[in-house]
Amino acid sequence: MKWTIEVGRYDRTQAPKPGTTRPYPPPYENAPAKRYQTFEVELDDQAMVLDALIAIREYQDESLAVRCACRSAICGSCGMWVNGHARLACISKLRDVAQDGKVTVESPPSMPVIRDLVADMTPFWEKNRKVKPWLENKTPVPSGEEYRVPNDAMENLIQEVSCISCGLCLMDCESYGVNPNFIGPAALAKAYRYSADPRDDKTTQRLGEYSKPDGVWDCTHCYECVSVCPKGVAPLEQILKLRRMAVEAGFTDNAGTRHAEAFADSVRDSGRLNELTLMPKSFGLFNIRAQLASLPAAFNMMRAGKLPPIIHHKIPHLERIKTIFKRLGGIK
Amino acid sequence: MILDHDVVVLGAGLAGMRAALEAARGGANVAVLSKVHPVRSHSGAAQGGINAAIGAGDSWEIHAFDTIKGSDYLADQDAVEIMTSEAPQDIIELEHMGVIFYRDDEGRLGTRAFGGASKARTYFVGDITGQALLYTLYDQILKADVKVYEEWFATALYAPDGTCRGVVAIDMLSGELNLVRAKAVIVATGGMGRVYEPSTNALICTGDGIALAYRIGAPLMDMEMVQYHPTTLKGSGFLMTEAARGEGAFLLNKDGERFMQRYAPKMMELASRDVVSRAETVEIAEGRGIDGNVLLDLRHLGADLIMSKLPQIHEIALDFLGIDMITDPVPVRPGMHYIMGGVKTDVNGASPIPGLYSAGECACVSVHGGNRLGANSLLDTLVFGRRSGKAATEFVKTVTSPASGEDFLAGEQRRIAALMTRPYTGETHARLRLELGTLMDEKVGVYRDEAGLNEALAGVQALKRRYASVAVGDKSRIYNQALTFVLELGFMLDCAEATIYGAITRKESRGAQSRTDYPQRNDAEWLKHVVIRYGDGGPPKIDYQPVTITKWPPQERTY
Numbered sequence A: 001m002k003w004t005i006e007v008g009r010y011d012r013t014q015a016p017k018p019g020t021t022r023p024y025p026p027p028y029e030n031a032p033a034k035r036y037q038t039f040e041v042e043l044d045d046q047a048m049v050l051d052a053l054i055a056i057r058e059y060q061d062e063s064l065a066v067r068c069a070c071r072s073a074i075c076g077s078c079g080m081w082v083n084g085h086a087r088l089a090c091i092s093k094l095r096d097v098a099q100d101g102k103v104t105v106e107s108p109p110s111m112p113v114i115r116d117l118v119a120d121m122t123p124f125w126e127k128n129r130k131v132k133p134w135l136e137n138k139t140p141v142p143s144g145e146e147y148r149v150p151n152d153a154m155e156n157l158i159q160e161v162s163c164i165s166c167g168l169c170l171m172d173c174e175s176y177g178v179n180p181n182f183i184g185p186a187a188l189a190k191a192y193r194y195s196a197d198p199r200d201d202k203t204t205q206r207l208g209e210y211s212k213p214d215g216v217w218d219c220t221h222c223y224e225c226v227s228v229c230p231k232g233v234a235p236l237e238q239i240l241k242l243r244r245m246a247v248e249a250g251f252t253d254n255a256g257t258r259h260a261e262a263f264a265d266s267v268r269d270s271g272r273l274n275e276l277t278l279m280p281k282s283f284g285l286f287n288i289r290a291q292l293a294s295l296p297a298a299f300n301m302m303r304a305g306k307l308p309p310i311i312h313h314k315i316p317h318l319e320r321i322k323t324i325f326k327r328l329g330g331i332k
Numbered sequence B: 001m002i003l004d005h006d007v008v009v010l011g012a013g014l015a016g017m018r019a020a021l022e023a024a025r026g027g028a029n030v031a032v033l034s035k036v037h038p039v040r041s042h043s044g045a046a047q048g049g050i051n052a053a054i055g056a057g058d059s060w061e062i063h064a065f066d067t068i069k070g071s072d073y074l075a076d077q078d079a080v081e082i083m084t085s086e087a088p089q090d091i092i093e094l095e096h097m098g099v100i101f102y103r104d105d106e107g108r109l110g111t112r113a114f115g116g117a118s119k120a121r122t123y124f125v126g127d128i129t130g131q132a133l134l135y136t137l138y139d140q141i142l143k144a145d146v147k148v149y150e151e152w153f154a155t156a157l158y159a160p161d162g163t164c165r166g167v168v169a170i171d172m173l174s175g176e177l178n179l180v181r182a183k184a185v186i187v188a189t190g191g192m193g194r195v196y197e198p199s200t201n202a203l204i205c206t207g208d209g210i211a212l213a214y215r216i217g218a219p220l221m222d223m224e225m226v227q228y229h230p231t232t233l234k235g236s237g238f239l240m241t242e243a244a245r246g247e248g249a250f251l252l253n254k255d256g257e258r259f260m261q262r263y264a265p266k267m268m269e270l271a272s273r274d275v276v277s278r279a280e281t282v283e284i285a286e287g288r289g290i291d292g293n294v295l296l297d298l299r300h301l302g303a304d305l306i307m308s309k310l311p312q313i314h315e316i317a318l319d320f321l322g323i324d325m326i327t328d329p330v331p332v333r334p335g336m337h338y339i340m341g342g343v344k345t346d347v348n349g350a351s352p353i354p355g356l357y358s359a360g361e362c363a364c365v366s367v368h369g370g371n372r373l374g375a376n377s378l379l380d381t382l383v384f385g386r387r388s389g390k391a392a393t394e395f396v397k398t399v400t401s402p403a404s405g406e407d408f409l410a411g412e413q414r415r416i417a418a419l420m421t422r423p424y425t426g427e428t429h430a431r432l433r434l435e436l437g438t439l440m441d442e443k444v445g446v447y448r449d450e451a452g453l454n455e456a457l458a459g460v461q462a463l464k465r466r467y468a469s470v471a472v473g474d475k476s477r478i479y480n481q482a483l484t485f486v487l488e489l490g491f492m493l494d495c496a497e498a499t500i501y502g503a504i505t506r507k508e509s510r511g512a513q514s515r516t517d518y519p520q521r522n523d524a525e526w527l528k529h530v531v532i533r534y535g536d537g538g539p540p541k542i543d544y545q546p547v548t549i550t551k552w553p554p555q556e557r558t559y
């Protein structure tokens, strides 16, 4: 079968001066060398977008830059925009994404770009580092043997541990789009992974950190991270769990929750409004209550099938959230 | 640019990061250099698990014996003793670092069964064990604030006066060549799967470090021992983890027969990999396969078990073949998976070249001998990663920092510049890669013979001549992958040649080496390692090394 692949390219042919080789910052449309180039490839109908890109790179144009290694959604290298949405090229079947046999691929506009389909992932790694993603061991560390913890407590974390750092969630995150300092979906999911680890000693400090501006309260529930994630990590779900933990730990009225208001404004001002992001505002932003109150509506949306089925059975326990409402006086 | 560190670790997979962590703990100024971001390393693909004898009823001696028997008695038993006896402490340490290992009902570490093992001693995290380990180590590297040169591609080792004192690497972002000087270098660049086509390995597994070390005179050992995994997916060659059989999956031929009963009546599907791969090859060759494959049947395990313990392979079979293993068996065949050989080291990761250490899949201690047991490789990366990090840290206290190297860097810059300006003559790296891979799979695969190996050697030598005229089809400096592909192809050709020389030299069948012209294991003559040194233009120099036997004299091997 013949497929047409349109590739957003950035030619970087001139030799850079040493030390001045930083990638193009977003918005990448302003990059001086952006152009679209069209290739035709012959591949069967099981082929993936990445197969097409490799075929181009190997037999048509060796200068096409694209990261890939595992070809099976394990290494997280091949995140890019496919027809305007963040996807892994290696598991995007051409026949599923092509429109009239044509697919457009490019570096996502939200990330700086190094060259062609190679985005600069520095923002992603910096956010990851920011949440202190390592175990702070509870003491005493058992000597010569493992911590005794129930298997459930470990299985609870496997959803995040499945994250392959492909960055798709960050690329399409609505909140990140308007606030580059937002810690972002994957890093917050990671934050949950260590906060909820029964072997970690710093849960409370972590929750305090993550409740600050740019943290858990900056998420607008746009669901992009849930729908683009190829590994079922459902970052939003982890963020909601973190919020609940933070509230339970007493971080109820801090700069973070107040910041949500300013953030909602910025979303409005940016022209990116939707029902969910509006919710806190229309509730008059009674910090926690408003934020939490928007959750059931969101869950209804999920039930109504507006979201991928993957998170249906994985939503946090509503009853527990309702209990929190009651405690805070939010629900009768 | 010239940079300085005490220890530089080349490679950021499990072996490299474990080594770096140990060096950092020992107070060394250590840096890690990797051609991909650390978490993109191929260690992340390991699905099944990691072995250690911790539980009641198991002991490191039994683990050692299984490993030695699995190796077809080619493993060095002193090294195996170290690996298996230190395994429990390394697993516990990983747990303390945060790995979310599967637990039993009492909250203690729980296990699953794996091929070639007489006890269930494989520790795991779902079917993403490698990923869980890799990320935990990366998190520890962040915690320890170890310097990482990300997306730096090594082109040469700096080896003045017969010692190893640094690495030259291209910073992919700028295209600049830099010399990272060090008192010791630990090569942990992983396997060379792409020398074969197809392979379960990622596109980045091209044997770089093995070739780099070889070129500065480091001996390679057991290179003929190339493991074919019995269950790789039809077509693409993706791995269907051995954990599937560990959990109880069957292998069937086209008549629906569990054919392993004729080859390994006791262990059946869980006999060691070389045995199962040979059985499948025979079934297929004798017409009992389906389209060059046999079937991996998980249906009787049930949807719950498949989805909870083997979700990743379920997803891969669905994505790439459209087959749902809950309702249908999956076509699989033996596929190139792992190399037992590599840079020859002692039990502390030291090569005979002062300052050059190696650990992980690219190193050969040798703990795997003729055939590696499933879930022993992750263990190897951690135990010997740790030991090499420690040994290198001790070593750097005894030597002074290297000076100079400007000339070496300039020479390397000229070499790369010449490569970049080479005119296009019609040869491309992609075509040569494909030809190399196909040739190796056909002639240096599960079954081998003299005639085929000689053809393979002639073929690789012809490819080497053509390689000299391959042009780089990208003239940019920034993120020039055409250049790195050409360099990788050069590494792969060296690795392929060493593999073929090893296979031609060993005139017997042992472990992964099955010679149809020498079908028996021959302990009288071949209970020894084949060691290969770079010939620098001419043919390599071949040499032997006795196998260390401690407690387990060779026996006949049945499963």
Ligand SMILES: Cc1cc2nc3c(=O)[nH]c(=O)nc-3n(C[C@H](O)[C@H](O)[C@H](O)COP(=O)(O)OP(=O)(O)OC[C@H]3O[C@@H](n4cnc5c(N)ncnc54)[C@H](O)[C@@H]3O)c2cc1C
Residues within 6 Å of the ligand: B010, B011, B012, B013, B014, B015, B016, B033, B034, B035, B036, B037, B038, B041, B042, B043, B044, B045, B046, B047, B048, B049, B050, B129, B130, B152, B153, B154, B155, B188, B189, B190, B191, B200, B201, B202, B205, B208, B209, B239, B337, B338, B359, B360, B361, B362, B374, B375, B376, B377, B378, B379, B381
């Ligand atoms: C699909 C699959 C499943 C597996 N499952 C298991 C299992 O269940 N249990 C088990 O024990 N083993 C398993 N193995 C084997 C095991 O995963 C590997 O042997 C092991 O992870 C290798 O680790 P490593 O650290 O040596 O190398 P790798 O993880 O491959 O790391 C190599 C590093 O070197 C770097 N590098 C390479 N070349 C260069 C260069 N030129 N310049 C700079 N950097 C370079 C790379 O960037 C990378 O960081 C599996 C292997 C495969 C392929």
Ligand code: SF4
Residues within 6 Å of the ligand: A169, A172, A173, A174, A175, A176, A184, A185, A218, A219, A220, A221, A222, A223, A224, A225, A226, A235, A236, A239
């Ligand atoms: S739900 Fe929140 S974290 Fe996820 S993409 Fe939307 S704003 Fe970002």
Ligand code: SF4
Residues within 6 Å of the ligand: A162, A163, A164, A165, A166, A167, A168, A169, A170, A185, A186, A189, A228, A229, A230, A231, A232, A233, A234, A235
């Ligand atoms: S959470 Fe999902 S989308 Fe985001 S980086 Fe991880 S795997 Fe990718």
Ligand code: FES
Residues within 6 Å of the ligand: A067, A068, A069, A070, A071, A072, A073, A074, A075, A076, A077, A078, A079, A088, A089, A090, A091
């Ligand atoms: S190539 Fe590894 S995730 Fe796509």
